[in-house]
Amino acid sequence: MNVITDQMNKDFVLAVEGLTVSFDGFKAVNDLSFYVDENEIRVIIGPNGAGKTTVLDLICGRTKATNGSIRFKSQELTKMKEHEIVRAGVGRKFQNPSIYEDLTVFENLEISYPKGRSVFGALAFRRDAPVKERVQEIAETIFLADQLDQRAEYLSHGQKQWLEIGMLLIQDPELLMLDEPVAGMSVSERKKTAELLNTIIKDRSVIVIEHDMKFVEDIAHKVTVLHQGKILSEGSMAKVQADPKVVEVYLGH
Amino acid sequence: MTQSGRTFFLRPRDMIGIVILAFLLIVVLPLTLDNFRLQFVGKYLTYAFVALGLVLCWGYAGILSLGQGVFFGLGGYCMAMFLKLEASSVANTKIQTTPGIPDFMDWNQITALPWFWEPFRSFPFTVLAVVLVPAIFAFIVGFALFKRRVGGVYFAIITQALAAIMTILIVGQQGYTGGINGITDLRTLNGWDIRTDSAKTVLYFVCVGLLIACILIAYFVKSSKLGRILVAMRDKEDRVRFSGYDVSNFKVFVFCLAASLSAIGGAMFTLQVGFMSPSFVGIVPSIEMVIYTAVGGRLSILGAIYGTLLVNWAKTSFSETFPELWLLGLGGLFIAVVLAFPNGIAGLWQTYVAPRLGPLFSDAVKRRDATPPATPPASGPVAPAAAE
Numbered sequence: 001m002n003v004i005t006d007q008m009n010k011d012f013v014l015a016v017e018g019l020t021v022s023f024d025g026f027k028a029v030n031d032l033s034f035y036v037d038e039n040e041i042r043v044i045i046g047p048n049g050a051g052k053t054t055v056l057d058l059i060c061g062r063t064k065a066t067n068g069s070i071r072f073k074s075q076e077l078t079k080m081k082e083h084e085i086v087r088a089g090v091g092r093k094f095q096n097p098s099i100y101e102d103l104t105v106f107e108n109l110e111i112s113y114p115k116g117r118s119v120f121g122a123l124a125f126r127r128d129a130p131v132k133e134r135v136q137e138i139a140e141t142i143f144l145a146d147q148l149d150q151r152a153e154y155l156s157h158g159q160k161q162w163l164e165i166g167m168l169l170i171q172d173p174e175l176l177m178l179d180e181p182v183a184g185m186s187v188s189e190r191k192k193t194a195e196l197l198n199t200i201i202k203d204r205s206v207i208v209i210e211h212d213m214k215f216v217e218d219i220a221h222k223v224t225v226l227h228q229g230k231i232l233s234e235g236s237m238a239k240v241q242a243d244p245k246v247v248e249v250y251l252g253h
Numbered sequence: 254m255t256q257s258g259r260t261f262f263l264r265p266r267d268m269i270g271i272v273i274l275a276f277l278l279i280v281v282l283p284l285t286l287d288n289f290r291l292q293f294v295g296k297y298l299t300y301a302f303v304a305l306g307l308v309l310c311w312g313y314a315g316i317l318s319l320g321q322g323v324f325f326g327l328g329g330y331c332m333a334m335f336l337k338l339e340a341s342s343v344a345n346t347k348i349q350t351t352p353g354i355p356d357f358m359d360w361n362q363i364t365a366l367p368w369f370w371e372p373f374r375s376f377p378f379t380v381l382a383v384v385l386v387p388a389i390f391a392f393i394v395g396f397a398l399f400k401r402r403v404g405g406v407y408f409a410i411i412t413q414a415l416a417a418i419m420t421i422l423i424v425g426q427q428g429y430t431g432g433i434n435g436i437t438d439l440r441t442l443n444g445w446d447i448r449t450d451s452a453k454t455v456l457y458f459v460c461v462g463l464l465i466a467c468i469l470i471a472y473f474v475k476s477s478k479l480g481r482i483l484v485a486m487r488d489k490e491d492r493v494r495f496s497g498y499d500v501s502n503f504k505v506f507v508f509c510l511a512a513s514l515s516a517i518g519g520a521m522f523t524l525q526v527g528f529m530s531p532s533f534v535g536i537v538p539s540i541e542m543v544i545y546t547a548v549g550g551r552l553s554i555l556g557a558i559y560g561t562l563l564v565n566w567a568k569t570s571f572s573e574t575f576p577e578l579w580l581l582g583l584g585g586l587f588i589a590v591v592l593a594f595p596n597g598i599a600g601l602w603q604t605y606v607a608p609r610l611g612p613l614f615s616d617a618v619k620r621r622d623a624t625p626p627a628t629p630p631a632s633g634p635v636a637p638a639a640a641e
Contacts, residue, residue: 086496098491
């Protein structure tokens, strides 16, 4: 790696370079490079099978890259374990609401609170005032303050999505990755979610995968269009929408 | 309930449950049963330690081990080795070719005590070994499997294989282990004759005391954040992993804890019954112990204890009258539990009995009256919610 790229990378929160992953010869992500700035909201769009979710899987360590590098604040993520990546400050929301149905909203948030993450730390963990205050604060942000004692399985679909976003917020990650945060939501829930995202993006970078173009327009600073594991187009929403290649493979449909 | 942040790890309901169980085991049963029957209960209670471990490991963490007999056996054998050495004094074994070693070694032409038997002359070492040897073994197995993300049915099959391997090993190495007969003719514990009725009664109460201590440990673990992480892992392992936890460490911990609990039961079994043999190590006893837990309720610490007592009581009663039918009965019971009441006796209690006893015993009442979610559920996907 030459000096110039290293210098450049310091300004980016996330630098993905030459990222490739192949499953039995099929390259789901092929020589992908992109950079995410501090406090930027980046939206990744693209047709089904373009490799969007795989990119998030690679960043958070769920899938191991065949080639290439992912640097987060100059730490090489491709060599780290999942929990180490989380502890470094990368949070990831899954496509389907991934919450603990058997636990209450409070307990869901409490488990995500970044303290007592070792076995004995968890045994010794006490639910003290800072924990309760932080849980309360997050619950208010995600519109669930009056549901803290509710078992998570009784929440509506939209509320479950918010809860998972809350579980990430409580970790205060520097990079937040959201996989289709408004899929399956009602119109009013979508509006509230956009509002929520606009309040939580302060002091962090966000990568969002989304299909809902209206929603993308509302939130995106920059859009990356993926197609067959490669970048088809990148830039502002207006630029991407005007790109004839994008219209052909994605927006035109 | 949750927000109030209970300062003590037992809820009032749990305390009442433990007191009732303790009263039953310490007062009611000793007063109503003759010595012979009480010794049976004492033996059943040693399996309850295994069931307790399974509640944590299987019920909470979702890790089904079909090899808990291995740990029960390791604990039991550690204790049996100590007792056997005490029973094999030079004076007691002077007719042997090599006096001072256990009789079965002499029969197998072994002329010196093997090195790994030597430390078991010490009682403090034995007590430590009862708890630690199974935990270390569980750590090795758990570390090897969980770090490689082996789980679910594969883990169950591997633990079952371990139970089979352990039996074969013990039977095959009879010069060192006593073989198929096990380690028998145990007499005294630090000079105290454990074969008398009075000793057996004392050991019964020791067993009850240890069981209650272990129940308290289980409640402590359950009520800690670790307990909630176990439940969370069972539900959404990836979410726990991507919340910054090393999931495998938690699995190794709960597996080791379950192993140690089982081993305490095994050691108490040896003391009360007076021998240890491979028939308590293998596949059949390991699966039976899972059935006790399932019948009692794998999500309920106290339920598993009652399940163990009831199934064993039924086993003893039925096999006295219809010895051939018992295994069929046990199989039928297991199928019935899985199909009809998956949370066992404890589940029936929580669904049908507890709600009638008021809010002290049940949060089901509260749940039914709980306010519906403030926002209406999604009216259907508006966005092209295509999965990638």
